[in-house]
């Protein structure tokens with residue numbers, strides 16, 4: 786009985802060791818001081834030529850600016866991080882149009898038409914007022 790028990794314990798130990806080795810994964814260390822799982826601490830595991838596993842830090846995703854009014858993505862502008870955008874040339878930051886790089890073409894068109902119509906309305910009102918006024922002026926004089 787005792788021998789059987791010993792053998793059984795031996796087998797179990799062996800299995801335990803095998804299982805541990807199977808589960809063994811290389812533990813990774815951060816390469817920077819920041820130790821919280823934040824947005825700016827995103828990373829990917831990479832195997833080096835020497836066979837080690839190491840963290841590669843990822844940059845935040847680049848964004849295309851959106852129209853200030855309708856929130857549509859603006860065309861003709863290169864996606865970049867804010868600091869990167871400040872560094873790239875002017876041509877890649879804007880479009881050569883009034884409100885280029887701020888509003889989309891549809892919103893600019895709408896604003897131009899609206900402004901034009903308001904001005905026209907003012908002129909019409911002025912004309913109507915001028916037509917109504919002359920009789921009053923004659924009464925006064």
Ligand SMILES: [Zn+2]
Nearest residue numbers: 852855889892
């Ligand atoms: Zn728009």
